[in-house]
Amino acid sequence: MVNETEYREKQILTRPGDSQYEARLNLLNKIGDKVGSVSDLSKLVAQIVKMTQRVIDASASSVLLLDDRGDELVFDFVSGGAENTLRDSRISTQSGIAGWVVRNSKPLIVNDVSTDKRFNKQIDKATGFVTRSIMCAPMIVQRRVIGVLEALNKNDGTDFTVQNLETLLSVASTAAMAIENLRLHKSAIDEYENRIRMQEQLRHSQLLASLGEMTAGIAHEINNPLSSILLLCNLMLSEGKSSWNRKDLKMVRDEARRGAKIMKSLLTYSHQSSPRLRRLDLHKVLNRVINMRRYTGGTRNIDASADLTAGPLHVKGNSSQLTQVFVNLLLNAEDAIREAGRTDGRYIIVTSRIHGKWVEVSVADNGTGISKEKLSQVFNPFFTTKAIGKGTGLGLSTCQAIVTDHNGLIRVENNHMGGATFIVELPLDPVKRS
Numbered sequence: 001m002v003n004e005t006e007y008r009e010k011q012i013l014t015r016p017g018d019s020q021y022e023a024r025l026n027l028l029n030k031i032g033d034k035v036g037s038v039s040d041l042s043k044l045v046a047q048i049v050k051m052t053q054r055v056i057d058a059s060a061s062s063v064l065l066l067d068d069r070g071d072e073l074v075f076d077f078v079s080g081g082a083e084n085t086l087r088d089s090r091i092s093t094q095s096g097i098a099g100w101v102v103r104n105s106k107p108l109i110v111n112d113v114s115t116d117k118r119f120n121k122q123i124d125k126a127t128g129f130v131t132r133s134i135m136c137a138p139m140i141v142q143r144r145v146i147g148v149l150e151a152l153n154k155n156d157g158t159d160f161t162v163q164n165l166e167t168l169l170s171v172a173s174t175a176a177m178a179i180e181n182l183r184l185h186k187s188a189i190d191e192y193e194n195r196i197r198m199q200e201q202l203r204h205s206q207l208l209a210s211l212g213e214m215t216a217g218i219a220h221e222i223n224n225p226l227s228s229i230l231l232l233c234n235l236m237l238s239e240g241k242s243s244w245n246r247k248d249l250k251m252v253r254d255e256a257r258r259g260a261k262i263m264k265s266l267l268t269y270s271h272q273s274s275p276r277l278r279r280l281d282l283h284k285v286l287n288r289v290i291n292m293r294r295y296t297g298g299t300r301n302i303d304a305s306a307d308l309t310a311g312p313l314h315v316k317g318n319s320s321q322l323t324q325v326f327v328n329l330l331l332n333a334e335d336a337i338r339e340a341g342r343t344d345g346r347y348i349i350v351t352s353r354i355h356g357k358w359v360e361v362s363v364a365d366n367g368t369g370i371s372k373e374k375l376s377q378v379f380n381p382f383f384t385t386k387a388i389g390k391g392t393g394l395g396l397s398t399c400q401a402i403v404t405d406h407n408g409l410i411r412v413e414n415n416h417m418g419g420a421t422f423i424v425e426l427p428l429d430p431v432k433r434s
């Protein structure tokens, strides 16, 4: 028989002396304590579900939270044996008993699911659990349903009662409030962190703007004499008439080349050469860069691997500039690994992941890692720990300038392998619909 009970508000917490009432009060007190001490949403949900199951004496229970779009419920926590099968799985709000509870914003007891058309048999099929009876309460915050708390089968085989439902409802409303608070707290922290990051970017771009003006002037003045020096060196070397020692002449040429390279980096760094951005497949750039480092022997004795998402990864970018970014990151990783002098395996792992409208590419190594003080300095122009003449200290600042020009972000952190991970985030170029 279908026993469908609708929530009667005035019945809640009105029977002192009744053992269910005591248990419920106790449970709510405990949940209140937990809410204050748990800062992790999933831990909080897990605790709530376990305590509820115990007080109601049900065989299984779960929390399903409504997704952002509001048309699917996601199993956030499941207890009673089906944890691994159901966790994170989704069901439509247009079907099933939980879907009905969301759509109608009402609780429900069904003590014999075999007679109820709303019951979704697929879930039992997937988990092997046999649902006999089910009790669901909507989790409501400011008249908005954010999820469903459900309990299945009483352990002693009896029906769910109105008192059980009242307990479930009290817990559902406390849990809903706690979850909403944690979410608000988390989004406030996210916003704060985002603002700090944006301020940091702004500070950096102001610095770039002033440096840019200066660099453009210097670059012009220095590039001209450098070109003449290079031209003359090459002429003298090719004619072979020079009374100069060829070795010295080559040294002059190499130094001039190095000066020209620094000027080129400075120009990129200061945004004076604005790139043309076109839709491109970032995976092609990454594979090309990794292969290039392998061919040139840069990654000799290093296990350089790629863990890329399936299919192409389209962004709006400038292929040669993005190549420059990832070549710089790989060169740094190779240097750091060699410096660390590891003998127990040397790794560079390039990973791509999609997060909403962004792609995140990380380059992780097991090199020296970066000390805490230096973490905030590595993107500064001319910051280098390499020997004089070896590093210009412009590699990472150039990477940052290029990534900023691509409306992206670059950051660094140390990783569990003992090395550093550089993370580049770029906006995805969405598929054009005609």
Ligand SMILES: Nc1ncnc2c1ncn2[C@@H]1O[C@H](COP(=O)(O)OP(=O)(O)OP(=O)(O)O)[C@@H](O)[C@H]1O
Pocket (backbone or CB within 6 Å): 328, 332, 333, 336, 365, 367, 368, 369, 370, 378, 383, 384, 385, 386, 390, 391, 392, 393, 394, 395, 396, 397, 419, 420
């Ligand atoms: N993967 C890494 N692991 C450890 N330290 C790193 C890593 N990448 C960069 N660094 C540190 O950041 C500094 C700055 O890097 P950046 O690429 O800007 O310049 P550089 O490598 O020293 O010189 P250049 O790139 O011109 O050859 C490096 O000297 C090094 O100390």
Ligand SMILES: [Mg+2]
Pocket (backbone or CB within 6 Å): 328, 331, 332, 391, 395, 396
């Ligand atoms: Mg470098």
